[in-house]
Amino acid sequence: MNRRELIAALGINGEVLEKLLAEGLPSRDEIAMNFDYDEVMKWRKEYVRLGIDQLLVGATYSNHEVVNAFKCSPQGGMRRSRMKNALVLISDHTGKALYEDRWIGDELHYTGMGQEGDQQLDKSQNKTLATSNETDIRVFLFEVYKEKHYVYAGEVTLAGEPYVKLEADAKGNMRKVYKFPLLLKDKFYAIPEDDWKRATIVREKVVKRLDSTNLEQKAKALSERNKQDQLDDKRDAYRLVRKREFFRDPLIAEYVKDIAQGVCQLCEKNAPFETRGKPFLHAHHIEYLAQGGADSIDNCIALCPNCHARIHELEDKRDKDKLLMKVRERK
Ligand SMILES: [Zn+2]
Known part of the structure; x- marks a missing residue:
């Protein structure tokens, strides 16, 4: 098989062949004009796996x-790799777009290319993706919830016919x-919590x-789509x-609520309601557990749900x- 025939058989161009030769694609002569197709395909299969099989x-x-x-290219949501005979899909969930690719069960409904x-x-x-089941191209997926964090989803296959949806573009x-x-x-697989939180923020x-008009328009559009x-x-x-x-042991939480005697330790009002015969209060860790605080009595205090939300939302030093002070007064 000569050079031109190989280029056609692999569906590449001369430039990609040069790169593949540099990576070790075998030829039958020194000047890379003659090729054994089977040998090339065997090499290519191994070459494609290199670097991809190691991903977790x-x-x-x-x-x-x-x-x-x-x-592949460092840019774009659909990145064709001629070298690896692959299509790399990046699913962006970073929260900036009105519509996102959607998971329905274990299928990701991925949005095609074209911004406007x-x-x-x-x-x-x-087209590459739509015809991927009829070609030998392999399709791989990454999801991004936090910018620059590419979570590897592995190889994917087209599970059904692509279908049309009506969606607003960036200009509405x-x-x-x-x-x-x-x-x-x-x-x-599961998304890392920090990435998920970042997307939400x-x-x-x-x-x-968004101004009120925009908010109304976008909320209604999304609501209609969700209903559909x-x-x-x-x-x-x-x-x-x-x-x-x-x-966090409920033992500590229960004890600090018990000694609060149904009174929120911030606003000093009674708990808003009772449940199972006891005032409903939350146990709050003053130094957050996530930031190294201890699950100890002197780091835990009873709050009404309102004040608990206030503490986390405002993180006001005066509240803390x-x-x-309330903890010190207990003794
Ligand atoms: Zn309160």
């Missing part, structure tokens, strides 16, 4: 590591977008900045998140000082 599903990688493993106007299925990487104009149902080859910031998804049985109800839990 659920682990986080940098963009640089993604580019290194797949020899109707998306097209027969163009660029939309409705347009057609394509959704690709993707199925994971590997087992389902960004999302909250974005929506808080429910009717179509395409609802993303939950996502798995990998969470750290700190040890008052609680510390």
Whole structure:
């Protein structure tokens, strides 16, 4: 097989062949003009696996590591790698967009390429993905919840026909977008808690900045879509998140509530209601457990739900000082 035939058989161009030769693609002569197809395919299979097989599903990688493993572009949501005969999909959940790719059960409904106007299925990487089951191209997925944190989802396959949805673009104009149902080859994994929280914080910031008109328009559009998804049985109800839990014994919590005698230690009002014959109060750790605070009596205090929310929301030093004083007064 000569050079031209190999280029056609691999679906690449001369430039990519040069790069593959530099990576060790075997040729039958010194000047790389003649090739044994079977030998090349055997080499290529191993070459594709190199760097990709080492990735761990659920682990986080940098963009640089993604580019290194797949020899793909460092930019874009759909990155075609001619070197690795792969398509790398980046699913952005960082909270900035109105619509996100959606998980429905264990399928990710991935949004195609094209930021403005109707998306097209027969163009660029939309086409690559749409026809991926008929070609030998392999498709891989990363999810990003926190900027620059690429969580590896593993290899995916197109699980059904791409379908059309009407969604607003960045300027608020409705347009057609394509959704690709993707199925994971590997087992389902959980998103790191910090990444998940970051996406929520960004999302909250974005929506808080909207004026009333924009807020109404976007909320209604999303609400309509969510209702339709429910009717179509395409609802993303939950996502798995990998969470750290700190040890806290109910014994400490119960004791500090008991000695508070139904009175919130911040506002000094009675608990808002009783449950199972006891005043309803929360036990709050003054130095957060997450920040090294101890699960001890002198770091724990009873608050009404209102004040508990206030403490976490405002983190006002005067509130904290008052609680510390209350603890000292107990003795
Ligand atoms: Zn209170």
